[in-house]
Amino acid sequence: xxxxxxxxxxxxxxxxxxxxxxxxxxxxxxxxxxxxxxxxxxxxxxxxxxxxxxxxxxxxxxxxxxxxxxxxxxxxxxxxxxxxxxxxxxxxxxxxxxxxxxxxxxxxxxxxxxxxxxxxxxxxxxxxxxxxxxxxxxxxxxxxxxxxxxxxxxxxxxxxxxxxxxxxxxxxxxxxxxxxxxxxxxxxxxxxxxxxxxxxxxxxxx
Amino acid sequence: xxxxxxxxxxxxxxxxxxxxxxxxxxxxxxxxxxxxxxxxxxxxxxxxxxxxxxxxxxxxxxxxxxxxxxxxxxxxxxxxxxxxxxxxxxxxxxxxxxxxxxxxxxxxxxxxxxxxxxxxxxxxxxxxxxxxxxxxxxxxxxxxxxxxxxxxxxxxxxxxxxxxx
Numbered sequence: 001x002x003x004x005x006x007x008x009x010x011x012x013x014x015x016x017x018x019x020x021x022x023x024x025x026x027x028x029x030x031x032x033x034x035x036x037x038x039x040x041x042x043x044x045x046x047x048x049x050x051x052x053x054x055x056x057x058x059x060x061x062x063x064x065x066x067x068x069x070x071x072x073x074x075x076x077x078x079x080x081x082x083x084x085x086x087x088x089x090x091x092x093x094x095x096x097x098x099x100x101x102x103x104x105x106x107x108x109x110x111x112x113x114x115x116x117x118x119x120x121x122x123x124x125x126x127x128x129x130x131x132x133x134x135x136x137x138x139x140x141x142x143x144x145x146x147x148x149x150x151x152x153x154x155x156x157x158x159x160x161x162x163x164x165x166x167x168x169x170x171x172x173x174x175x176x177x178x179x180x181x182x183x184x185x186x187x188x189x190x191x192x193x194x195x196x197x198x199x200x201x202x203x204x205x206x
Numbered sequence: 207x208x209x210x211x212x213x214x215x216x217x218x219x220x221x222x223x224x225x226x227x228x229x230x231x232x233x234x235x236x237x238x239x240x241x242x243x244x245x246x247x248x249x250x251x252x253x254x255x256x257x258x259x260x261x262x263x264x265x266x267x268x269x270x271x272x273x274x275x276x277x278x279x280x281x282x283x284x285x286x287x288x289x290x291x292x293x294x295x296x297x298x299x300x301x302x303x304x305x306x307x308x309x310x311x312x313x314x315x316x317x318x319x320x321x322x323x324x325x326x327x328x329x330x331x332x333x334x335x336x337x338x339x340x341x342x343x344x345x346x347x348x349x350x351x352x353x354x355x356x357x358x359x360x361x362x363x364x365x366x367x368x369x370x371x
Binding site for chain 2: 012021022032036088095103202
């Protein structure tokens with residue numbers, strides 16, 4: 001039985017790319033880079049717009065609850081941005097490191113995502129209740145009538161109904177889907193990680 | 207350290223390498239195009255951190271492999287088995303030779319795509335012409351473990367190729 005001629009197979013594998021293929025690769029690579037640059041720019045512009053919007057609301061209505069709500073919104077925005085940057089940095093470190101470490105990091109991220117989604121799902125009920133109570137408090141301060149249909153701004157009642165009937169169920173469905181996808185991805189990552197671990201162990205014992 | 211390497215030069219020099227590595231992990235042409243773009247993106251983002259500890263080629267190959275393995279692990283469904291396009295006809299006077307070579311290339315790619323991931327990594331790097339030392343550096347495994355893994359990978363590839371003939 002003849003041995004595998006890797007040199008010949010290598011020549012077959014590394015077919016010389018034609019110039020058009022290289023040009024297409026360059027176009028594709030630069031398209032990917034421009035998209036990433038635009039996404040980064042959008043992140044900065046969005047963050048700046050949010051900060052400006054909150055600042056305007058606070059200036060126009062300099063009350064304690066507005067300040068607290070505005071501060072909370074900026075805090076959530078900053079934490080979200082920091083988390084995204086940390087996520088991208090860690091993911092990039094994984095791609096430039098060894099495969100086993102990259103898989104371990106991916107598994108940790110998938111586990112964290114499933115856990116966060118579960119917590120969000122569980123927290124939705126009390127958060128919704130808190131939102132309703134807050135709405136009732138605001139309504140009471142504004143003279144009442146929102147939930148009886150006597151409010152001067154009936155569109156607020158429509159908004160409240162839309163949130164209750166459309167937005168909240170959609171958020172629940174999205175979280176359930178995220179958890180399910182996350183669990184599947186986690187299972188596949190663990191399977192791949194196990195394949196590498198078995199390969200390493202058999203190489204070390206061989 | 208000097209400026210980060212030129213991204214366009216990297217694509218021109220190693221784009222074909224990246225494309226072939228992606229091909230060994232993804233059969234569907236459209237999805238593979240996405241994967242190649244994701245690899246380019248990861249390389250562009252990682253370039254400022256490149257310190258020259260290894261060659262650019264090994265740096266690029268490591269990112270391409272890791273990004274592809276991550277893609278395989280996260281894939282939602284089993285890959286669609288699309289027909290691979292035949293190689294562009296080489297500039298050969300004999301059309302029969304060209305057709306045979308094209309068929310052999312297709313069989314090689316399909317066999318490589320069927321290997322277990324750890325073995326696929328090693329075989330692809332060997333086919334790309336990396337030395338044992340470079341492969342050990344890319345995969346971060348000692349030489350004796352690499353020899354054992356390569357031996358198993360060669361046996362598996364040979365078996366796959368014979369099944370497909």
